[in-house]
Amino acid sequence: MSRRRMSSDEKAHILPFHRHEFAAEGRERGDRRGAILKSLTILRHAKSGWDVAVERDFDRPINARGRRGAELIGQYVKRHAMPVDRIVASPAVRVTETLDIFQPAAGLDAIEPVWDRRIYLASAATLIDVLRDTGKDAEHLLISGHNPGLEDLALMLAPEEDGANLRAAVEEKLPTSALVRLELDIADWQALDVNQARIIAFVRPRDLDPALAPAMDDD
Numbered sequence: 001m002s003r004r005r006m007s008s009d010e011k012a013h014i015l016p017f018h019r020h021e022f023a024a025e026g027r028e029r030g031d032r033r034g035a036i037l038k039s040l041t042i043l044r045h046a047k048s049g050w051d052v053a054v055e056r057d058f059d060r061p062i063n064a065r066g067r068r069g070a071e072l073i074g075q076y077v078k079r080h081a082m083p084v085d086r087i088v089a090s091p092a093v094r095v096t097e098t099l100d101i102f103q104p105a106a107g108l109d110a111i112e113p114v115w116d117r118r119i120y121l122a123s124a125a126t127l128i129d130v131l132r133d134t135g136k137d138a139e140h141l142l143i144s145g146h147n148p149g150l151e152d153l154a155l156m157l158a159p160e161e162d163g164a165n166l167r168a169a170v171e172e173k174l175p176t177s178a179l180v181r182l183e184l185d186i187a188d189w190q191a192l193d194v195n196q197a198r199i200i201a202f203v204r205p206r207d208l209d210p211a212l213a214p215a216m217d218d219d
Contacts, residue, residue: 038184040131040157040197041077041084041142042150046070046098047176058120062097069177069205069212070098074105076203082181086138087111088130090119090145098177099144108142119145124152128192136188147174154180157197166199178204 046066054060062070077084087108089095096115103109118130127149134141143150151174158167170180182197206213 037139037187038189039083039140040182040184041082041140042154042174042180042182043073043098043102043142043144044147044150044174044176044178045090045092045094045144046101048094058092060092060094062094065212066094066098066176067101068209070101071105072205072208072212073177073179073203074102074108076208077102077106077108077179080201082106082201083140084108084111084142085140086134087113087142087144088116088119088134089113089143090122091115091117092120092146095119095144095146102144113144119143119149121146122149124149124156127153128156128194132190132192134189136190138189141189150174150180154182154199156194157182157184157192158199159195166202169202170199175204175206178202 046062046069048060048066049063050060051063052061084106087099087103089099099113103111116130118126122130122145127143127145131141131143143153151170154170154174155167158170160167174180179202180199181201182199184192184197186192186196
């Protein structure tokens with residue numbers, strides 16, 4: 001699938017992505033369409049260290065920039081009071097290390113993640129299956145894992161005509177430590193399907209600390 005790249009003018013129009021008006025816009029759309037029943041937060045793992053000698057990709061750790069990015073995004077979540085009541089995550093080292101930093105910074109360290117091996121390097125279709133298996137108890141679910149699956153998941157769940165600016169920004173790139181938040185009008189995660197969600201927030205480490213760009217954008 002070919003992906004349209006945004007022009008510099010378009011980027012200037014929508015950046016940074018962490019402004020309050022994006023969340024407000026999402027709430028207004030939700031009010032018009034009915035009660036928001038679920039939210040999904042997508043968190044890509046922090047920047048990893050390719051210079052570390054490991055036998056398996058699964059064991060690759062995050063590096064200093066990655067640790068800073070995970071902390072910044074966690075602080076953003078806490079500052080904006082984004083609720084999360086369940087976390088499902090890849091058990092890969094770079095994800096576990098990301099959450100070790102992100103969760104305390106976000107005020108979510110009391111949540112014990114559910115480590116699901118299916119999330120490791122998974123396709124968007126597999127990630128939807130993982131989310132459906134969550135059932136209906138979790139209202140505010142966070143999934144943490146890898147690209148390209150997570151980026152494809154966000155684009156698959158959000159139709160092109162809804163939240164066009166935010167969706168276009170995610171389509172441009174979901175860099176390491178980036179976070180996407182979506183709202184869904186479903187009562188049970190088993191009912192999750194494509195084109196059901198609205199992207200209401202997208203934030204990257206470099207939106208919070210420009211010193212982290214552009215090196216944070218890669219694995």
